[in-house]
Amino acid sequence: MTRAQFEERFFGTLKWISIVFFTAIALFPLLYMLALSFKPIQDLLLDPGKWWPTLDQISGFETYRAVIRPVSEGGFGFLTFIRNSSIVAISTVVLTLSVGILAAYSVARVNFFGRQAVSVGMILVYLFPVVIVAIPLFVMFSRMGLRDSLYGLIIVYLASTLPVTLFMLRGYFQSIPVELEEAARVDGLSRLGVIRKITIPLAAPAIAAVALYVFMIAWNEFLYALLFILEKRELWTLSLGVNQLNSQEVPKTMLMAGSVIISLPIIVLFFAAERFLTEGLTAGGVKG
Amino acid sequence: MTETLAPETENKTKRRRRKTPMARSESRFGVALILPAVLVVAVLVVFPLLWNVSLSFQKARLIDIQDVSILGADWTTKNYDTVVGVRDFWPVLKTTFIYTIGGTILSIFMGLVAAMSLQKAFRGRALVRGVVLFPYVVPVIAAAFVWQVMLNPQFGIVNEWLGWFGIPAIDFLRTRSYELSVFGLFTLTIPLALTTVIFFEGWRYFPFAFLFILAALQSMPKDVDEAAYVDGATLSQKFRYVTLPALLPVISVLFLLRFIWTFNKFDDVFLLTGGAADTEVITVKIVDWMIGRGNVGAAAALGMILAAILVVVVGLYFKFFYQEDEA
Numbered sequence: 001m002t003r004a005q006f007e008e009r010f011f012g013t014l015k016w017i018s019i020v021f022f023t024a025i026a027l028f029p030l031l032y033m034l035a036l037s038f039k040p041i042q043d044l045l046l047d048p049g050k051w052w053p054t055l056d057q058i059s060g061f062e063t064y065r066a067v068i069r070p071v072s073e074g075g076f077g078f079l080t081f082i083r084n085s086s087i088v089a090i091s092t093v094v095l096t097l098s099v100g101i102l103a104a105y106s107v108a109r110v111n112f113f114g115r116q117a118v119s120v121g122m123i124l125v126y127l128f129p130v131v132i133v134a135i136p137l138f139v140m141f142s143r144m145g146l147r148d149s150l151y152g153l154i155i156v157y158l159a160s161t162l163p164v165t166l167f168m169l170r171g172y173f174q175s176i177p178v179e180l181e182e183a184a185r186v187d188g189l190s191r192l193g194v195i196r197k198i199t200i201p202l203a204a205p206a207i208a209a210v211a212l213y214v215f216m217i218a219w220n221e222f223l224y225a226l227l228f229i230l231e232k233r234e235l236w237t238l239s240l241g242v243n244q245l246n247s248q249e250v251p252k253t254m255l256m257a258g259s260v261i262i263s264l265p266i267i268v269l270f271f272a273a274e275r276f277l278t279e280g281l282t283a284g285g286v287k288g
Numbered sequence: 289m290t291e292t293l294a295p296e297t298e299n300k301t302k303r304r305r306r307k308t309p310m311a312r313s314e315s316r317f318g319v320a321l322i323l324p325a326v327l328v329v330a331v332l333v334v335f336p337l338l339w340n341v342s343l344s345f346q347k348a349r350l351i352d353i354q355d356v357s358i359l360g361a362d363w364t365t366k367n368y369d370t371v372v373g374v375r376d377f378w379p380v381l382k383t384t385f386i387y388t389i390g391g392t393i394l395s396i397f398m399g400l401v402a403a404m405s406l407q408k409a410f411r412g413r414a415l416v417r418g419v420v421l422f423p424y425v426v427p428v429i430a431a432a433f434v435w436q437v438m439l440n441p442q443f444g445i446v447n448e449w450l451g452w453f454g455i456p457a458i459d460f461l462r463t464r465s466y467e468l469s470v471f472g473l474f475t476l477t478i479p480l481a482l483t484t485v486i487f488f489e490g491w492r493y494f495p496f497a498f499l500f501i502l503a504a505l506q507s508m509p510k511d512v513d514e515a516a517y518v519d520g521a522t523l524s525q526k527f528r529y530v531t532l533p534a535l536l537p538v539i540s541v542l543f544l545l546r547f548i549w550t551f552n553k554f555d556d557v558f559l560l561t562g563g564a565a566d567t568e569v570i571t572v573k574i575v576d577w578m579i580g581r582g583n584v585g586a587a588a589a590l591g592m593i594l595a596a597i598l599v600v601v602v603g604l605y606f607k608f609f610y611q612e613d614e615a
Contacts, residue, residue, distance in 0.1 A: 007523040018405040019416060022398075025491060026422045032445060033434040041443070048448040103325035111311065112318030118326060125333050129552040129598065131571050132591040135578060136336035136343060142353050159332035162325055191317060220427040222555045227579070239429045243559075252437055259430035270425050274418045 030263070037063055037256035063257040067245075071233075076254070078261060080234060081241035085219055085262075088150055088237055092157040092218040093211050099158070100165030101207070105195050107166065108173035109181070119170070126163035130223060138227050148232045156224050161214045168213075172206035173199060212273050216266055238262040343588035344368070350582035367589035371577070376568070381597075384551065384569040386482060391489030392546040396539060398490050399497025404527075406498075407505050417502075424495035432559035435488055436461065460484045464565045481565035485557055489550060497542050504538040505531070544605055551598060570594050 036044070038053035069075020106112070107119050137156060138147070146152035176199060184198050185191075200207065222239045229235045236244075242258040244250075345363040348356045371377065406417060423431065438444050441457040450458065458466070458480070466480035508531075516526045554571040557563060563572040570590065578587035 004522045011523050015405045018401055022402045022420050023416055026420050029434045029438065030422060030426065032438060033430065036437060044443045048443045048445060051445055099324045099328060102321040106318045106321035110314060110318030110321065112315040115318065118322055122329065125329055127548050128337065129591065129594055131554055131574050132340050132595055133333055133336045135584060135588050135591055136339035137332065139353055139356050139584060140336065156332060159328050162328060166325065216425065222429055239427065242429050246433055255433055256437065259433050262427050263430045266425055266427060271418065
């Protein structure tokens with residue numbers, strides 16, 4: 001066997017081992033989380049190796065009911081948190097897209113003084129430490145009475161997702177043939193009409209990808225929520241709700257159920273739009 | 289002015305003379321479209337960044353936050369003295385660097401191996417490629433807590449697996465240092481909790497590197513590959529002399545991005561260990577100054593130090609590693 005043949009075989013085998021390894025490390029924690037959200041912790045303590053639940057442990061959805069039930073009925077009030085998270089994430093998506101599409105079009109297509117500076121400035125902002133912005137915002141919002149409100153959270157998420165949106169959409173807008181827009185102008189559309197009737201429909205896949213990203217960022221966010229709304233339980237988003245379950249007094253089964261509740265919508269959305277997302281990610285480079 | 293077309297070429301020739309009314313209206317339109325975005329970022333990002341500078345030079349406490357003003361009355365460098373003076377300032381800085389560099393290198397290395405493995409098409413590749421992205425899209429809070437449970441010394445699955453090999457239970461996230469015996473020959477002392485946190489970073493962010501490297505691999509010209517094959521290069525030689533050099537631009541950009549983002553990261557360490565067992569990084573310390581000790585001024589000062597270090601490191605990167613033709 002020559003060296004070349006040996007390497008062919010060696011790396012050929014190694015490749016499959018690596019594929020199995022990466023699939024396993026990506027998938028196993030989620031399966032484990034799902035299983036443990038049903039498995040009573042006493043059973044697990046008896047034999048940690050038997051982590052999968054039995055059928056009748058699954059059928060009742062006991063832990064999920066307890067997590068979702070309002071506090072007044074002895075639960076953890078997750079229904080409210082789901083509602084808050086949805087309000088915050090959807091509002092952020094709508095606001096970011098309305099402001100971001102116009103801005104991205106401007107940077108991609110319109111000649112104006114300072115266009116380059118704005119592009120570069122936005123990217124720089126995107127690289128700055130979130131904690132540093134959070135401290136003065138905390139002071140500012142406290143003084144303006146915007147702390148302890150979902151509005152405050154939404155506008156902070158708007159500001160932190162705008163640069164990504166601008167960056168990702170700009171590239172896509174530039175790839176749309178300019179002749180299409182010119183033809184529409186000749187046919188009598190105004191400039192705003194062109195954006196509404198030509199650019200937006202043509203960029204629909206990119207816009208969908210950006211919308212999903214912004215949704216994920218707002219849905220998953222933890223630091224700002226912790227700083228701004230911790231003191232008002234009725235305003236908590238899901239991340240604060242799940243964080244509260246991480247305590248000595250709460251069984252880990254509940255913690256895992258909460259984790260499943262916050263992860264499930266994201267995973268479903270991700271699978272629904274995986275192709276857009278992977279393309280969008282490499283086009284823009286998304287902060288993590 | 290009547291509505292007329294303003295194609296880019298026409299504009300360029302005219303701009304050389306004087307600004308035409310058309311170009312001026314174009315300019316106004318552009319500014320109007322971008323204004324809302326610029327205002328939002330100015331008010332919610334740029335202004336707070338500047339205010340942070342002023343805060344770091346003022347006495348500002350959480351309890352009398354309502355009285356904190358924008359410019360402050362008497363400026364002082366006391367906050368900086370306080371922050372640098374605490375016993376754990378240098379250890380925290382060291383931890384931050386180990387965490388950042390370790391997490392960055394591990395995630396890029398894992399991403400590279402994953403991308404190389406998934407480069408050639410096979411049945412089910414699309415599905416595997418989607419699944420491999422899970423760690424990156426799952427909410428950080430869920431990811432951190434499932435790791436905590438998996439690593440739990442009483443009922444976690446990882447210690448169960450270690451038990452199969454006769455290794456006694458280990459409390460991964462709360463053990464400061466661990467004596468690892470290498471085949472009974474010698475012992476290595478490793479900072480266990482910090483190492484675990486670095487593995488979490490590697491696990492969580494390798495999909496990001498994976499996507500970029502895979503895209504680069506798939507856009508590489510086929511003929512170089514074939515030339516190497518004709519010349520009789522083995523797979524390892526091809527990787528060493530063809531693939532890796534071609535990937536270097538992407539890898540160096542990834543290194544910069546991941547370095548910056550990991551350096552600024554708060555949630556991961558905070559949720560996994562809360563900064564216990566020598567895992568406290570600078571961002572966790574900042575939040576501790578602010579919420580834990582109620583000293584907003586000190587938090588702002590430490591934030592300034594974080595930003596300064598970042599600027600220096602990025603500056604060095606551009607001075608020594610950046611080439612014009614990259615990415």
